[in-house]
Amino acid sequence: MQRLNKYLAHAGVGSRRHCDKLIAAGRVKVDGVRVTEMGLKIDPAAHQIAVDDQPVKAEKLVYWAVNKPVGHLCTNHDPAGRPRAVDLLPHVEQRVYTVGRLDEGSDGLLLMTNDGDLAMGLTHPRYGVPKTYYALVAGRPTDEDLQKLLDGVWLSDGKVKAKSAKRFKTQGTGTWLRVVLTEGKNREIRRMLAKQGHKVMRLKRVAIGPVKLDKLPKGKARRISEDELKDLKAFVAKSQEKIAAARARASGGRPPPE
8 A cells, every 4th residue: 555645756746745735636536536635545556546537657767867948947837838847858758847946047957857755855955955056146255245155044934044155266247156055945046145235147056966967968958877866865865864863862762653
């Protein structure tokens, strides 16, 4: 037996969080019966599962790295018909989706997969997967400005901080920064630097954990290597172990409830 949301995620429908929303909205049926119970367990071999009346079948898990150009959206559905990151993978048969997001005005590395479990582990802030960005900002950020990024900046949705922030070259009146984040709030770097008075003129993501953009051409994709995938999964697993250990210590050594 398997939880319905986990089965849907493994089938490439979306992340577990997205699948929970589909279940809650009554868009999922088991043997023709609409279900809304989050924790429902099913037998994939015995039950027929459908989303929006479309049968769901387990897919082979695939993992791709994409160099997203500016102007492409990180969504699988856009009523306006604008370019999407998924459009860069027309040769991929599986229903893949982006792991996290890059805003429309940013470019660089995206991971795309139909593995909902790994996607959740890579995007949830509690797992702290480092994401490396190059940001071209207006002006000359001072040491004090960079230290503020490390100490934390208050935004409308809470306090955020960078794991690392360094200058590495100038360009005209602007400065290129290398910034590493372990969170994933909307337009986080742009808002953090705007608070310091430095507008971001270009933002490019160059690495997610062990996966690097390197020389992947803009608009192109490559399969994530076995070693990269192994390292990604190991990072998530190690973070999960640390969180579980911290919870055990907080509860006096008692195992967390099922």
